[in-house]
Amino acid sequence: MPLRWRLALLFTLGAAILIGGVALLFRQQLAAGMNSSLDDTLRARADAQVARLASSTPPPPAPFREHEGNGRAETSDPGSDDVTQVLSTSGKVLENSGDSRGPLASGTRLRDAAKGSEQFTAVIEGQRYRMLGVPARNGDRTVVVVVGASTQIVEATKARTGKIFLTAGPPAAALMGFAAYLLAGAALRPVERLRRRLADISEHDIDARLRVPGTRDEIATLATTMNTVLDRLARALARERGFVADAGHELRTPLTTLKAELELAQQPGRSRQALAAAVDAAAQDTDRLIRLAEDLLLLARADEGHAFLRPRPMTPHDVLAAAVRSASARAAAHRVTLRLSGDEHLRLTADPDRLRQAIDNLLDNALRYSPPGGVIDVGLGRHGRHRRAVAVIEVRDHGPGFPPEFLPVAFERFRRADTARSRADGGTGLGLAIVRSIAHAHGGRAVADNPPGGGARVRLELPATPAQDGPAHDG
Ligand SMILES: Nc1ncnc2c1ncn2[C@@H]1O[C@H](COP(=O)(O)OP(=O)(O)OP(=O)(O)O)[C@@H](O)[C@H]1O
Ligand SMILES: [Mg+2]
Numbered sequence: 001m002p003l004r005w006r007l008a009l010l011f012t013l014g015a016a017i018l019i020g021g022v023a024l025l026f027r028q029q030l031a032a033g034m035n036s037s038l039d040d041t042l043r044a045r046a047d048a049q050v051a052r053l054a055s056s057t058p059p060p061p062a063p064f065r066e067h068e069g070n071g072r073a074e075t076s077d078p079g080s081d082d083v084t085q086v087l088s089t090s091g092k093v094l095e096n097s098g099d100s101r102g103p104l105a106s107g108t109r110l111r112d113a114a115k116g117s118e119q120f121t122a123v124i125e126g127q128r129y130r131m132l133g134v135p136a137r138n139g140d141r142t143v144v145v146v147v148g149a150s151t152q153i154v155e156a157t158k159a160r161t162g163k164i165f166l167t168a169g170p171p172a173a174a175l176m177g178f179a180a181y182l183l184a185g186a187a188l189r190p191v192e193r194l195r196r197r198l199a200d201i202s203e204h205d206i207d208a209r210l211r212v213p214g215t216r217d218e219i220a221t222l223a224t225t226m227n228t229v230l231d232r233l234a235r236a237l238a239r240e241r242g243f244v245a246d247a248g249h250e251l252r253t254p255l256t257t258l259k260a261e262l263e264l265a266q267q268p269g270r271s272r273q274a275l276a277a278a279v280d281a282a283a284q285d286t287d288r289l290i291r292l293a294e295d296l297l298l299l300a301r302a303d304e305g306h307a308f309l310r311p312r313p314m315t316p317h318d319v320l321a322a323a324v325r326s327a328s329a330r331a332a333a334h335r336v337t338l339r340l341s342g343d344e345h346l347r348l349t350a351d352p353d354r355l356r357q358a359i360d361n362l363l364d365n366a367l368r369y370s371p372p373g374g375v376i377d378v379g380l381g382r383h384g385r386h387r388r389a390v391a392v393i394e395v396r397d398h399g400p401g402f403p404p405e406f407l408p409v410a411f412e413r414f415r416r417a418d419t420a421r422s423r424a425d426g427g428t429g430l431g432l433a434i435v436r437s438i439a440h441a442h443g444g445r446a447v448a449d450n451p452p453g454g455g456a457r458v459r460l461e462l463p464a465t466p467a468q469d470g471p472a473h474d475g
Contacts, residue, residue, distance in 0.1 A: 003184065005181070087103055089142055091105075105144065339375060339377050342378075348463075348464040357434065395458050415433075435458065
């Protein structure tokens with residue numbers, strides 16, 4: 001059910017309950033007021049009778065004295081619906097205001113009235129009366145004065161107000177529901193406008209934004225929030241598209257060379273040696289393609305938030321030593337020295353294979369940029385305490401360092417400071433991006449800088465909380 005209808009129904013229901021409650025309260029208060037004024041009149045009438053009886057001589061026991069001339073005047077009541085009786089304590093009617101009628105009070109009620117005043121209701125000839133019985137002195141005897149007034153007016157008024165509320169209440173409730181319907185419609189109109197505009201935005205016009213009304217209300221906040229979300233989505237989409245375009249571009253180069261090599265190999269009259277060289281080159285290109293595909297896959301998994309890590313308690317020094325060992329042949333060929341230092345016993349929970357991949361990427365860069373005769377320092381340390389403790393892996397070379405303007409974007413995908421040179425070296429600009437993804441997946445981070453003294457330095461900071469440290473660690 002649309003919100004508008006729900007609001008209208010809710011309002012109608014609320015109004016009906018409110019009107020009903022007010023009606024009941026009003027009726028009750030009205031009746032109470034009228035009854036209290038009836039009681040006041042009864043009290044005054046009873047007092048007048050008490051005073052009259054006190055000053056007169058005892059009348060003979062004459063049940064229908066009012067029929068005897070001025071007797072009626074003594075006990076007559078102003079309203080035709082009023083009744084008055086003077087009763088002896090034994091229940092005998094001494095005076096009676098109306099037509100022939102039995103005692104208006106008897107038994108316990110009469111006894112209670114003789115002791116003090118007694119209020120009660122009675123039905124006389126099918127009509128409800130409010131009654132008051134009070135003791136009075138007449139000569140040397142005690143009598144009871146009973147006065148009563150019909151509640152007909154009260155009942156009639158109650159019935160009338162009930163009728164008024166019953167006829168006017170439902171239309172009033174419906175009117176309020178209708179007003180709520182109109183109001184909700186007016187309030188929701190800007191939301192509907194936003195919805196329609198949002199529905200019109202497709203993936204092709206990612207720069208389209210919602211118009212933020214200058215009302216500074218919830219609608220304006222909603223529009224601003226939606227625009228922020230659209231900004232984020234647009235950025236993510238642009239990044240994604242750039243990633244795909246770059247990936248395609250990077251794949252095309254080795255594929256083109258591969259195809260050229262295969263075509264060349266196909267040509268007739270090629271020597272065995274030339275064929276072997278072509279196959280070798282093709283194999284290298286295939287390796288490069290496989291590596292690129294694996295890199296792309298890892299980054300895509302990291303983007304999707306998939307857990308691509310298999311962390312377990314490990315000793316990072318062992319991983320660093322293995323990486324240094326396998327890079328040593330290349331280092332020797334470049335006449336570069338690899339130096340490994342750091343805490344051999346430090347332990348942490350990490351994925352050793354991914355960590356190795358990150359370190360290989362860093363060593364690959366360092367080797368590429370190190371001058372012949374240079375030194376590459378690989379270090380491992382621990383900083384901070386308790387929950388803030390981090391294991392820091394550092395790879396530093398003494399080459400030209402990162403171009404300063406390149407540092408802020410060094411970890412972005414397909415970023416290369418010197419495109420021509422890196423491409424010739426086979427670099428795709430994914431190495432550092434992968435290092436960062438691996439660091440993030442471990443809950444850590446990667447930082448690049450040019451330390452004093454020259455060269456480039458990349459630090460990998462991984463959380464190393466005490467719980468993750470093995471007993472071998474000496475702090
Ligand atoms: N040690 C370094 N010294 C100077 N510049 C560096 C160093 N390491 C990386 N860079 C610069 O950062 C860029 C990005 O490095 P990254 O490792 O991401 O990509 P790549 O090495 O070019 O390619 P890939 O690692 O994917 O084969 C490099 O192209 C280079 O310009
Ligand atoms: Mg690299």
